[in-house]
Every structure is written in structure tokens, then in C-alpha cells.
Amino acid sequence: MGAPVVVVGDALLDADLRGRAGRLAPDAPVPVVDRISEVLRPGGAALAAALAAADGHDVVLVSAVVADEDGQRLADLVAGSGVRLVPVPRVGSTPIKRRVLAGGQPVVRLDSGTDGRIGELPDEVGLALAGAGAVLVSDYGRGLVEVPAVRAALERAAIRAPLVWDPHPCGPAPVAGARVVTPNAAEAAALVPEPTGESLAAVAARAAVLVARWRAHAVAVTLGSRGALLSQGGSSPSVIPAPPVRAADPCGAGDRFAAAVAGALASGAVTLEAVHAAVAAASAYVAAGGAAGLAREDRPAPGEPADPVERVRAAGGTVVATGGCFDLIHAGHVATLEAARSLGDCLVVCLNSDDSVRRLKGPQRPLVPAVDRARVLGALAPVDAVVVFEEDTPVEVLRRIRPDVWAKGGDYAGAELPEAALLREWGGQSVVLPYLDGRSTTGLVSAAAERSPLRPAP
Template identity: 65%
Template sequence: MKPLVVVGDALLDVDLVGTASRLTPDAPVPVVEDVETRERPGGAALAAVVAAQATDREVVLVAPLADDEGAERLRALLAGRVRLVAVPAAGGTAVKRRVRVGDHSVVRIDSGSPTVTLGELPAEAADVIRDAAAVLVADYGRGTTADPAVRAALATAGGPVVWDPHPRGADPVPSVRLVTPNGAEAARVAAAAGVPVDGDGLAAVGARAEALIRHWGVGAVAVTLGDRGALLSYGEGAPMVVPAVPVTGGDPCGAGDSFAAAAALALAAGAVTGEAVAAAVAFAGDFVARGGAAAWDASGAREPNVVADDGVSALLARVRAAGGTVVATGGCFDLLHAGHVATLRAARGLGDCLVVCINSDDSVRRLKGPSRPLVTAADRARVLEALAFVDAVVVFEEDTPAHVLDRLRPDVWAKGGDYAGADLPEAAVLRQWGGQAVVLPYLDGHSTTALVERSRSKDPVLPMLRELGAGPGTGP
């Protein structure tokens, strides 16, 4: 299997993370104490590590690297994760230091200014670019992508090229399949190209994307729009807009790298450009929800979430750091109806975030019978996440939510239904950490089972299909 090759400027990112409870007497700035130092790859090196964690395909990083302490630390962080093909550089390794308190950056301090010192690209670097399944250019404006030898190699790359631009970087080479500027970068380049477009609506973004395709002579432009998703244009016709799933909390640092890395991996696997952009939007949203670049550690793994694969840990940490109340509720939520909506809205009103725990498909089948669920867990989660008063959704495999509650440890567990005066089964679990189980009013006559039975009585086709083994929940 051919490798994914990342070309660009490698940086060393350092987070100095501490706590702050007071201001200095001589200036209105916080005193940061109990500081912990966390190092990780940055720039093109971060993009390479993100890609390597998401694929079994070999990832090769081609980047200028100076001969100094910062470079040695960066080499150590990359070892065993990506194959590094270093090209000569002088001027010192670029180091970005962020001083952070909780989820917030207080100040960033930059040092180092590596300079590419190439006459021609080393043979190993030229070979891996030529033989790549796809190439990701992570331009951080440090001069790598402006070097004639690098540009010549990229123009003849063996696979599709994704170019993640930088305000101080070089223009993409004309053979690029996809360029991924953010909204501000797209506006700046379009204005410099003589196509200033006012506004940030989809019409303005689409006009800028078309202008960039003409200006750069590239195949397509995907303008990333943060929590609005991305707009993909091929230069003519209607653009494709890929909305993002809203993310509460999280660290957006590295989101652009994760988007570009995911798009390049999808193209390397044979996806068309539209499929690659859709995959990239989903991947970037998940990356931010899991804590962004700050969640990476020197072991090469992400910091463990409270519940695997759901991205709720950043949300819970943010709410608890602010002294807020975490509320959880649960159920099958098969065919979301007015009773569910009323209960969920009321539950959200009890605190500062609402996590909905839903039974997996196998769990629903064990509880409700072989014809259920009518809607898969993935689709049930998507529908719930679309509600403004739901902050996160967790799918659990067990028949009861006791295990997932022990990991989430909410302050309040809310259930809707006729439980008033009775001890909820989950109450004993909540008492272990001082949580409270409560009952919420429920709209009488609203249940998924009742909806299904009414549908059966009104539509004779449903029972017939069920007799034939093709009813809801029994098909492929």
C-alpha cells in the first residue's frame, strides 16, 4: 500500500498548562501556577501524526529540520509514528508555546525561524512524493512550499495533492486536486486577486471559492467554515455545502490540519473529492470534540475520553470547571416523539449540559424484541444531537445505563414517566458520588410502542410485511 506523504513546515508545539485564581498586583493579568509542560508535534508534523493515528497506511513527513534541541525533541515525538524524511534547514526549529489555564489560552510565544537551504530536493524526499498514494501540503508560511525544488516535486506527485494554505505561504501548484483555506484565508486571497467579496454568507463564500480556483488554476477549493462545516466548489455550478455537527467545548487548535489530513487520506483510498470533503468535515468535528491537538500526548494516543468514541469528556470538563451541573437522561429513543422532546427539554433545564444515554441496537432488541429498533443507534444519535437542548449523546451496549453512568458521573439523572414515588433503578448508582435521580413529567399517551401499534392498526401492509419477515427492524 502506497504511503500518504505530508510536505510542509514542522513545528514543536508546547503547552504550559496551569491554574489561575488571582491577578498580579502590578497588572491585570493572571498568575499561572502549578504549570505542567506538554509537548507535541505542530504544523505539518501535527498533520502527519493525526493522519497516522487515523489509518494503517504508512505516513511519511517531508519537512525541513534544523540541527538543534527543538529538532531533537520533535524527532523523538515522531519516532515510531511517522517516517521522517528531513531536508536541510537553518535558523532554528520553530517552537510555539501556549500558556493555558483550563481550556483557555492566555498568551502564545513563538521562537525559531527555520530557513530551507535546498539546491535540489534530496533523492529520498523526491522518491516518496513521486510514489505517494496522496500528498498533503501543510503550509505554515515558513518557506518550504516556496522552494523551487519542492514545488517541482509536488507538480509531478504520483497521487492527488491536497494543499492546506497559510496567509504567509506560497500559492498552490496548478496540479493540486483540492485546496482547503479557511474563511479568512479565502477572503484575503480573493481580495488580493482583485475579487473582493463582502459578507460571510454562503453566496459570498462560494464566489470567493470560484475566484480562487481561477486564480490558482486548481481542481477544487473547500473553504472550511468552523462550526458551519465546509463549502466545496469546482469553479462552476452549484457548490456543495457539508454542514458540521455542532461541537460543545473542545479545543479548535489543529482542526484545519485534521480536516486536510482526513481529506488526503480519503483521496488516497480512492474517494472522489466530494466524498473526501464530507469525510473531512466529520473527522475534524470529532477531532475538536475529543480535545483537539491539546489531547495528544507523547505516548502517541489521545487522552482517554470519559466514554470511548463519544467526545463528551471536553464538554464535562468545561462544565465542571465552571462549577456547572451535568444532567443525564437515557432510553431507547426509537422514533423520537413529543413525549421525548418534552422530557429532554425539561431535563436540560435542570443544569448546564445534557448528555443523553441511548441503548445500542442489540440492547434495544433484548429489551423490546426482535422487531426493534425501528431506527439504528447511529441515526437515533443524529436526530437527538440535532436538538438544541441536547449537548451530547452516548451509546451504551448494556441493558441498563449503570456502567455508563459510573463513567459519566452526572450530578442529576432525569427520567420521564410514571415513576413518581418509586425509587428509580439508577438512584443507587447516583448515590455513590452524591448525584440525584429525579422524575420529570411525561406527556401521557406518547410512546414508541403506542405509535407502532397505531400504525399497524391503520396500515394493513405492516402486519403483512412482518409476517413475511420484512417489517421494520428485520430487514437488511
Template identity: 50%
Template sequence: MTASPLVIVGDALLDIDIDGSATRLSPEAPVPVVDVERGWQRPGGAGLAALLAARTHDDVVLITGVADDAAGRQLSELLTSSGVRVVALPMRGSTVSKTRVRAGGQSVLRIDRGDAAPVPGPLPRAAAEALAGAGAICVADYGRGVAALPALREALRAAAAHTPVVWDPHPRGADPVPGCRLVTPNEDEAQHFCGASRVPGELLRDRWDADAVCVTLGARGARVFGADGTRTHVVTPALATGSVREDTCGAGDRFAVAATAALAEGADTLAAVAAAVDAAARFVAAGGAAGVSSPVPAAHGGPLADTDHGTTDAVTLAARLRAEGRTVVATGGCFDLLHTGHIRLLRTARELGDALIVLINSDDSVRALKGPSRPVMPAEDRARVLAALACVDAVAVFDEATPADLLDAIAPDIWVKGGDYTADQLPEADVVTRHGGDVVIVPTVAGYSSSALIAAARSGQPTER
């Protein structure tokens, strides 16, 4: 942890994702009709960068514009409840929100609302103090005016003389202030800024008077252009992959935040970029921005968004989907301290059908399996965390050693289990196959175990990967 705060600067948005199914076309036009099943929300833009920073740092400050409307208040609540200190700049207009509608995992439509813009003027004292005392600063420019404010730019220019500044630029945004330690355009952005230049990183480093420019290349890693004319390619680490489509939403923010954090800890530029490439790759592998989303209000998310995800809901949902001829997938386990292996399992399972129901052991059931010191998280909290994931449609709790009785009621088309089992080793497999369902075993992700993570946390020792 850093003694000084990580400060995030930029445009905060409200992102809303609506997921459903599309099995017919509208009679009014040749467009799909989406039956809404789930919805979730999260801070977007610089708000997402701050949220990601707060997952690993105790002291995170976000300097951003916040409009005085319902969406702005919701955005502020999402941030502050995640441990982010918000320093609000005056705004005019309404909060910018982006609503993405998906059916069967495919994007159908995006609806943008809001016209908020920052009001130029003196920099609030709280913002000036945060920048002056920052351990490192990340500017997440989303082209909506915060990074172009003259007073803020002057403070950033002064801070860059003694504090690492990482600037994630936007094609519609302001140029980075001179003296940034690192500027991180992606490949398309770099070409936009440079036109047909074959070496955009070198040109941009000189144009922006930055110590280094890092052009991010997605799955191919990143290329760093240093002040001494060197070029270094940092490759993406090899991670376990599955058959799912990986969601890269938020990967750029995760990269910029990880690089900022590494610089705050004293890393040199190449080491910071290597840490950022690794962090962004793991973020995408773990489900991307969906893993930090919360259920939206019923007005946005439809009838499933406000349920308590109990047993009745799971059984009712399964019955309705089966009646519609759709594929119900279920998986189960303790899920006591959610980790990357769990996310991979859940996303893989969800891709096998039209809905995923997660069955979790009750507290008594976990104690019987794991011992008196478990679970770390009570069933209610475990269910709430799982239900907030985009790939989970319902959660149910069972008290027995196995979920056989609950599976009998749900009768899933596919039962997914993670590990090195075979189908005949699972006591609940007979129930699934009796209803005509199939059992699918998904290999675990090496290096991830709730028991190991909990033991390491209790001993104060870092876990090995």
C-alpha cells in the first residue's frame, strides 16, 4: 500500500448493462425484441478507473465532475460505497450514462444519455490538495472536458514535476500536460493522433513532451517508446483460457491504474508497464468490468433485477425457461471468497446455455465440509456477490452436503462442475441425468483456491501464483 493516495482525474460516467434474450423480431420493424432478464450498473470512465484502484489501495481520490441529478447521485453512491473519496467539480447539464443492451451475449444496442460538462473556474481547494499530496496520478480522459479545464491542467503540470503522472488519452480529449511519466494510448488512438506515421509512439512522445509513451496492443501486450529512443515490447502473460468470449471493457482503465500504482511504489517505467500488462490480462480473464458491477434498479433491469435470488426464484426461473424451450445451466459450490477460477467457471458455464443458476452451500453445509472456521463469508453475502455478476441469473442456497434435492427441483439441462472429477464421481450426477441433463466438467484455473487464499490472508503471507 502507498502512504500517499492514488489520485484519479477525469470524466466519470454511469454505465448500465441490460442482458436478455431475443427470439423474435418486432412487427413494427426488422429489429430483435429483447426480453430483459438482468441488469447491472457500475461507474464508467474515470469512475471505473477509481473503482479498480480502490480494489487494491486503501486511499483513492477521484477528481471528477458530478452533476446534481439522480444518475449523478447514484454514481457518487457507487463510488463512495467502494471506498473512493470523490472530489466533485462543478458541472452543468445531466450525468452522462451509457446503457448497453445485449441478447444472448451479443450487443444489440447502446443508448447514450446526458450532456454534462464541467464549469471552468478556480480549482477547488480539496482537488488542489489531493494533487499536491498524491503518491501518483492517473488521468483517465474520456473526452468530456474535465482534463481540459485550465486550472486543473495547471495543477497537473505542477504535480508532474515531482509526482508520477500516467495519462490515458482520448481522441476527443485534451493533450497530456508536459512532463507525464507515461502516456498510454491504445493502438487505434495512437494512429488517430499520428495519422499515417509508422512509429507513432516516438512522434507522440516528442509531441507531448512525455518521459515515455506506451502503445497498448490488446492481446499482443504493449510497446514502450522511451526518452532515449529505445523501443521495448512487453508481451502478455500466458493465462488459462476457456471457450468464452472475453470482455475487454475496462481493460484500458485497469492497465493505466496498474501502471500508476507500480510507479507510486517506485517501479521504473518498464517494470510498471509489465505489471500493467499482467494486471489487464488477468482483469479480462476474470470477466472484465462485469465483475465489478452491481444490480440495477428494477426500472432498468426488469423483473429479475430486484429479486432476492432465493430458491423459489431459481426454481421458478428454470421452469419458465424450460417452458420456452431454452437451455438452463446450473453449477454449484461454496464460493467462499470469489476468485479468478470461480469467474472463469461461471462465465464458461453461462456460455453453455441461456441462463445460469448457481447453487451454493449454506453456512452449516460449508462448516460440515470445510471445518468450523468456515465460511469466511455468510451465505447471504456470498449469494449477493454472485448475483451481482453479469453471468449469473439466479442464486439458490442448499443445506445438504450435495445439491441433489435442489437439482431435482430445478432439473437443469446442463450441470457444470469445476475440478478434476469425472461425471461418475459426482453424487448429484444421477439426479441431473435422470431429468435428461448432461454433466460438464470444467478444469480449474491453476494457482487459485479459496482455501489457500483464506489461509494466506489469515497468516499474513502473500499467496503464490
């Protein structure tokens, strides 16, 4: 493990009050949320630090901490996430962000906490910044990064190590020399009102202005589902698109993005590589349920499509799954996927790994590696999630997902699907879908070989 990622900023205590809303109040048209349970997690800069630690980095968090009961709970959560806390003393009360969620959907947010005077910086702050592999400033507008001694220490750090600054509308401008500043589109528009609009041209113009204004090496404007725009001040910025994600709760996506940028830079990536990695990380984070997904004690194994399945189940919907090799995706595949998705409220594709395909199809297959097959499938409109499995059959992944419907296309008509008995264990149903005749990967390969100019003459 290399030099640590040092996160400097405002740590919050986040509380999700999760319940069920099945009716409206008799005295007002508002939902009644009952069966409430409270889940605590680190928030603000503490969330960014926890996410960087989850990526495998050694992480130090420098934050103002109030010596009250909630401050101790926050410190315990930080320690539990594998982050070393360097506390800066502060008077007041710990900032708490409480969200009320019904069926996984945020209903209202309740903020509390007061910001009092920040005490003297301990010597550990300077030592941590001097040894940082990268620095992430996670500003939540509560005053820590405005303290002159903190700002001076960050200015020195920006000379020695890549510094990422995640700004806040109520906070100060970044220190000069930041490697990447990461405002979202709304923050950039508030800072640079002209030109107006949300077009890429308008975002690019704002980003170029901010690069010059902040004397930063680069500005990465996050664009939500559109990905991010990276500008180094020139007229042709880079746009990194985000993969399609179906999600209802993007809370913490900005922290995930900034933490991934800092972690990648600490590992030696160049700026464009770091932003590419951050877009992918933020998209995966949102797809997995966002900050609420992190707090689940029953988090699934990596790659398991928890969020679409959980969201649909919470709403009483139908989960559909299908599976196959999907090597050289063709019109027959698309027809099967469209038909399967029409049977429910989300579709999970169980995808054979490369080794699994070789065992089933022979040593010359697959033609397309699993990572690319999964990416193409995930971009198709009917598909909500893709899970790669290593076995010859998807039995184990089906046991984890427990779909309501297992759908297969092909020539199974009149015969029981091999997975039918498994589906009956939890009351699921296996079905056969019509197959689009004349479309197959084998046929495509044969046709390509017939037309190849390198094919030997008869």
C-alpha cells in the first residue's frame, strides 16, 4: 500500500430513517411513514474517506469534530470504515443529516447541528498532508477549509501531491494548483452564469472559465447520468459518458466521484484516466443503491445486481432473469431480451464467463470477452443488470437473485427447462420465449468466414 489518501473537510453524521408508506394522513395529503428503523453512516467528508478506504487505499481523515455524543458516534463509524481520524477540536453540536425514506425513496431531509469555533490545528494535520499520496478536499461549507492555517497547509500540499477539491456553494474557492476541481453542473452554472443553458458547449465554456479563475490544472464538471466533462482550459474538453444506470437515490455520488479521482491519482493515474475511473465508480455506486446501499448489513457479493432487484421487490414488482453466452449479440438475442423484460419490472441477465463459454462451446469461443459482452448487454434498453457466473449453469446466481420468472429463448418448447425445479423452490416460474428463427452466433461466424477475402480458394 502506497502513501495515504488524506481527506480534509467537513464530516457529517448521516441517518437514514427507513420505513413504509402505504397511505396518506387523514388530515393532510402527505404520506404516513411507519415501521421506521434508523441506519447510521458516515457522511460528508467522512463518506468520501470511507469510500476511498473501501477501494483499498490507506486513508486519513482530517475533520473538525465536536466532543458530544453524536460526535463520538461519528468517530466510531469512521474508525469502523478503516479510516484513521485526525480530529480538529470544535465547539457546537455535530451536524446530522437525517433522511426519511419510504420504500427506498427519500421523502424529506432534516438537518441539524451548529458550527462553533474551530480550535487549534494539531501537529498531526501537517504531518499527514506532508506524507500524502493525494489530497481530497471535501468541502461541505462548514468552515474548516476557510481556516487560514488549514488553507496554508493545503496550498503547500498542492505543490507536493495531486490535490482534488470537491467544492461547496457556501465554501471558499479552491487553493491554486489543484490537480482537479469537481463541481457538479448546477454549481458550475451558479459560479459562471453566462453562457446560460445545459448544453455541452455551455458546460465547456464554464469549465474553461473556472480553470483560469481557480488556477487549477483541470476542472471536471459532473453531469449526472451524462457522465463528466473534463476541461484543462482549452477549447476541446474531454467528455466521459456514464453507462446507463437505473437508480432512484444518487445521494453521495459526488463523494464517490471525488474519492475515486483522488484514489486513482494516488495510484499514479494521469488526470484523464482518473476521471474515467471516477465516472465508472460513481455509476456503479449509484446502481448499487448509493449511500443507502453501503449501509446495508446484508450487502450482496460484488457484481450481484442488488439495487434493481431490491427496488422492484420493495415495490411489490416482478423480477425476471434470463441467461446465456450472448457471444456476438444479434437480433435474436435482442428479441429474447425484449420479450423477457415485458414479463416483469426488471430484467437480470446471467452471463456465462469466458471459461464457462469455452467449456460449453469449445476452445475457440467466446469471440468476445465477458467484460465486453457485459458492457454491451448493460447498454441495451431491456436490461437492468448483468451478472457474470463462472459455473456451467446459473444455479448459484439464481439462488441468490431468486427471480420470480426465469425466461429462456430457444427450442425448449414442450420440454421442462433445466432450471424449472430450482425456480419452484421459492415459487418462481420458468417460461420459454419465442425464438427469432435464423439468427445465431454460429451462423454469423460461418457467414463471416464465407465472405472473408482470406478464405482459401476451392
